Amino acid sequence: MRTVRRAVRAGVVGVAVTAMAATVSAAPAWAGSERSADGSPGHGAVQRAMEAVVDGGIPGVTARTRDREGVWRGTAGVGDLRTGKPRGTEDRFRVASITKTFVATVLLQMEAEGRLRLDDTVERWLPGVVRGHGHDGRKITVRQLLNHTSGVYDYTNDDDYLKKYVYAPGFLKHRYDTRTPQEAVDVAMAHQPDFAPGTRYQYSNTNYVLAGLILEAAGGDSYEDEIRGRVIEPLGLRGTSLPGDTSFMPRPSSRAYSTLSPDPEATKIYDVTAQNGSQSWGDGDIISTTGDLSRFLSALLRGELLPAKQLKAMTTTVPHPEVPTAGYGLGLAKYQTSCGTTVWGHDGGWLGSLSAVVSTVDGRHTLAYNLNGDWAMPANLVEAEFCGTEPGTAPASRPGPQRPGRTHG
Secondary structure: OOOOEOOOEOOOOOOHHHHHOOOOOOOOOOOOOOEOOOOOEOOHHHHHHHHHHHHOOOOEEEEEEEEOOEEEEEEEEEOOOOOOOEOOOOOEEEOHHHHHHHHHHHHHHHHHOOOOOOOOEHHHHOOOOOEEOOEEHHHOEHHHHHOOOOOOOOHHHOHHHHHHHOOOOHHHHHOOOOOOHHHHHHHHHOOOOOOOOOOOOOOOHHHHHHHHHHHHHHHOOOHHHHHHHHHHHHHOOOOOEOOOOOOOOOOOEOOOEEOOOOOOOOOOOEEOOOOOHHHOOOOOOOEEOHHHHHHHHHHHHOOOOOOHHHHHHHOOOEEOOOOOOEEEOOOOEEEEOOOOOEEEEEEEEEOOEEEEEEEOOOOOOEEEEEEOEOOOOOOHHHHHHHHOOOOOOOOOOOOOOEOOOOEOO
């Protein structure tokens, strides 16, 4: 059964954590000792979980792991429904909300340099920007933006925005439009805040549009140049880029597919590969690979990008309201698997792309993956890698429909 799982607004505590939290069965021993046909380290449980995702209707999956045995890469399904070309292990894809981890990292670097403080108000850096219908930037801090406790309305929940940029026929008409960050903020300011700042956690993409604007104000350079100069180039992430207002994917890459519909029974599939990158920004525009995402997260957790004080702040979490074993820090989430392993990372969903990167806290065991369809949430992949859980022992998708706008993930 093809079930829409719209993914226009979730961090790791959205797509992966909520789905994995539905796992209640005991997990078998880790399957990392398996080996592939060429004698390289094999991850049979992950491969079978990927194949189960494809059997469930997603066109294709690509994944990469790194652990004590070395690097393993695997794919399942196709990257192009028209030609039947398989998914590639080096595919580029839109990582959506994993972008938020990059943004938070750069802001924490700036804090370490004394350029800003986490407890600065939004008003301090963006005078008059967060105002309207009860929003007040004088009462919201940078920290509250980064850990989603600001209460700022999520612009991707706006019905008119969804009709224009997410659902058909609006997406098909506007897919090449350039959208400025200010337009996203204006949509949010037309609504009341969801709650008083600091009173609870609720994911909002607007938080990271504002964080990107603060990054530019504090750094004195463009958002794109700050991310490139501080993260991408120092780590040698050659497959990672910021698309700006371009609409096409760098090669190698697969096609991306979506139903463009809130209807969980929708069956028509659209090729959404070409779309203007500006329609997400600091909240979700980066293009990357499984290898680069793994390198980035591992370097971050090992302290290669942040001093100890800032890394501690990043990994200080607020609780997830629905998942007791999950929490969200500053652009980084944690989740305890069914076998007791705690993983850190982020995920992201956008039209035609669902991705995640997670790691143990020491950065030594990582998993990154991407689906080139957006209507099913893969619960099994993280559990398969870290617990050896086989397909069928955990749900392959989240129960119930996920409305578009719920994740840039």
